[in-house]
Amino acid sequence: MVAPARTPLRTDRLRAVNEPQPVTVEFDESGVMTIGRPDGRTVGKVEAILESWRIDDEWWRYMIARAYLEVILEGGKRLVLFQDLITGQWFVQMP
Amino acid sequence: MSRSSTSSLAACVWIPLFPLRCEEARQGGLANYPTALLAPDTTRKLWQVSSLARHAGVKPGMTVSQAIGLCSSLRLIEPDPVHYDERFSQLLSTLNEVSPVVEPSELGLVYVGIDGLKGIYGSTEAIIEAIRQTVQPSDRPTVRLGFGLGKFTAWVAASRAKPGEAVIVPVGAEKKFLASQPNSVLPLDSDTHRRLRLLGLRTLGALAALPEAAVTAQFGALGKRLWRLAAGRIAEPVEGRIAPEPIVAALTFFTPIGERELLVHSLDQLIARALKHPRRIGWRVQAVRLRAGLEGGGSWLATHLLKDPTADAGRIAAPLQTRLEQSPPTGAVERLILEFTAFAPGTTELQLFARDAQAAARAGQQRALQSAAREIRMRVQGGRANLYHVIEVQPWSRLPERRYALIDYEP
Numbered sequence: 001m002v003a004p005a006r007t008p009l010r011t012d013r014l015r016a017v018n019e020p021q022p023v024t025v026e027f028d029e030s031g032v033m034t035i036g037r038p039d040g041r042t043v044g045k046v047e048a049i050l051e052s053w054r055i056d057d058e059w060w061r062y063m064i065a066r067a068y069l070e071v072i073l074e075g076g077k078r079l080v081l082f083q084d085l086i087t088g089q090w091f092v093q094m095p
Numbered sequence: 096m097s098r099s100s101t102s103s104l105a106a107c108v109w110i111p112l113f114p115l116r117c118e119e120a121r122q123g124g125l126a127n128y129p130t131a132l133l134a135p136d137t138t139r140k141l142w143q144v145s146s147l148a149r150h151a152g153v154k155p156g157m158t159v160s161q162a163i164g165l166c167s168s169l170r171l172i173e174p175d176p177v178h179y180d181e182r183f184s185q186l187l188s189t190l191n192e193v194s195p196v197v198e199p200s201e202l203g204l205v206y207v208g209i210d211g212l213k214g215i216y217g218s219t220e221a222i223i224e225a226i227r228q229t230v231q232p233s234d235r236p237t238v239r240l241g242f243g244l245g246k247f248t249a250w251v252a253a254s255r256a257k258p259g260e261a262v263i264v265p266v267g268a269e270k271k272f273l274a275s276q277p278n279s280v281l282p283l284d285s286d287t288h289r290r291l292r293l294l295g296l297r298t299l300g301a302l303a304a305l306p307e308a309a310v311t312a313q314f315g316a317l318g319k320r321l322w323r324l325a326a327g328r329i330a331e332p333v334e335g336r337i338a339p340e341p342i343v344a345a346l347t348f349f350t351p352i353g354e355r356e357l358l359v360h361s362l363d364q365l366i367a368r369a370l371k372h373p374r375r376i377g378w379r380v381q382a383v384r385l386r387a388g389l390e391g392g393g394s395w396l397a398t399h400l401l402k403d404p405t406a407d408a409g410r411i412a413a414p415l416q417t418r419l420e421q422s423p424p425t426g427a428v429e430r431l432i433l434e435f436t437a438f439a440p441g442t443t444e445l446q447l448f449a450r451d452a453q454a455a456a457r458a459g460q461q462r463a464l465q466s467a468a469r470e471i472r473m474r475v476q477g478g479r480a481n482l483y484h485v486i487e488v489q490p491w492s493r494l495p496e497r498r499y500a501l502i503d504y505e506p
Contacts, residue, residue, distance in 0.1 A: 015501040017485065055493050064494065093495055
């Protein structure tokens with residue numbers, strides 16, 4: 001039996017793209033940030049902060065407040081991360 | 096010899112939401128769910144929605160995110176314009192079996208000239224029934240048929256018909272029939288409709304009751320045409336399509352050849368040459384004939400009627416190559432002649448859905464994409480590869496994860 005040529009795109013199969021991924025951020029005595037994965041592996045140390053911005057949204061529903069940082073890691077890797085200002089958790093996300 | 100022809104008596108065949116009906120015919124059970132077709136030019140918006148989706152408040156033109164908010168069980172379908180054009184071409188071909196005068200208007204809307212058909216079928220009802228039989232069985236419950244003098248009367252009759260039924264306007268009764276019809280049947284933009292409403296004109300009868308000069312003064316040349324349509328003064332005939340004459344390409348060999356490979360190669364050359372013929376542009380080949388003049392005076396002939404008309408050289412060549420393999424010419428070939436003898440409207444020429452070349456190209460790209468996706472599925476992970484299509488959900492959102500979503504891509 002031949003399967004139908006095309007099947008409808010069901011909205012219950014929608015998958016999110018670019019969801020924030022949780023990371024850990026630690027500061028040493030000199031204030032240098034080190035970013036790590038939840039499993040304990042290190043992503044890298046922050047060499048420079050290129051840009052910072054803040055998003056406050058949906059205050060009428062569930063308040064969203066994020067402080068974004070665009071950083072350069074040691075070795076030159078570019079990363080965008082943010083801190084959820086409500087929970088204090090850190091995440092990485094594509095800009 | 097091909098020629099154009101016209102017919103003043105018209106039958107209008109209307110299958111509303113034709114693309115959606117094509118999808119329902121292709122995917123059994125789809126009609127039981129609220130469904131919507133995505134717009135062909137931007138997948139962010141909806142193009143056509145089923146009645147179940149309408150009940151949930153979903154409307155054409157809505158964004159995907161709005162529609163999902165209203166109907167979480169909505170099934171979204173990517174448009175397949177090439178398939179719709181092919182289905183519509185099939186409809187035109189079968190209607191041509193009833194009448195030689197067939198004029199496509201837009202996807203799902205066709206006018207059929209029926210002058211002189213009473214002599215064949217006996218009555219108007221029998222002609223209408225013959226037309227109904229040409230429609231795919233899956234479309235018969237939804238097709239609406241109208242009969243009248245001129246295309247406009249036939250269209251209004253079809254628009255008033257119940258699904259699966261016909262409205263016949265006898266010749267001479269056009270004015271009376273049209274008078275009670277709402278102005279929405281007129282081919283107008285929304286602004287002119289609004290102006291007519293503001294003037295208190297709600298029916299064609301009310302419009303026709305005004306002096307022609309007054310309507311012309313208010314709406315210009317458009318108003319003149321509207322008044323004439325409303326008053327039944329215009330009966331635009333159905334204009335049949337002009338089918339091209341047969342296209343012939345021939346090759347004479349200085350040394351007669353018998354090798355099959357050479358014949359196949361020559362056949363490919365002839366097909367390529369015939370396809371490039373200016374008369375072929377906009378038409379797909381439906382019937383093909385290959386003749387060979389043999390050394391010593393004999394001949395060889397192969398004819399083939401393509402079930403699916405095509406302009407693809409490979410698909411035209413395949414049945415002829417099979418014939419060359421299974422029953423080759425009995426002698427060396429001196430001359431090979433290829434003829435395209437019948438044609439069907441080409442999808443790019445029809446451009447009913449894809450009205451411009453760019454849109455037609457998009458449709459072709461989509462077909463190629465679907466083919467590539469099938470190939471990937473076959474090659475990767477034994478057909479279990481997951482393919483996704485990126486759709487815009489809230490592209491304006493400041494939150495990056497809200498802007499796009501992945502949706503299963505199943506060509």
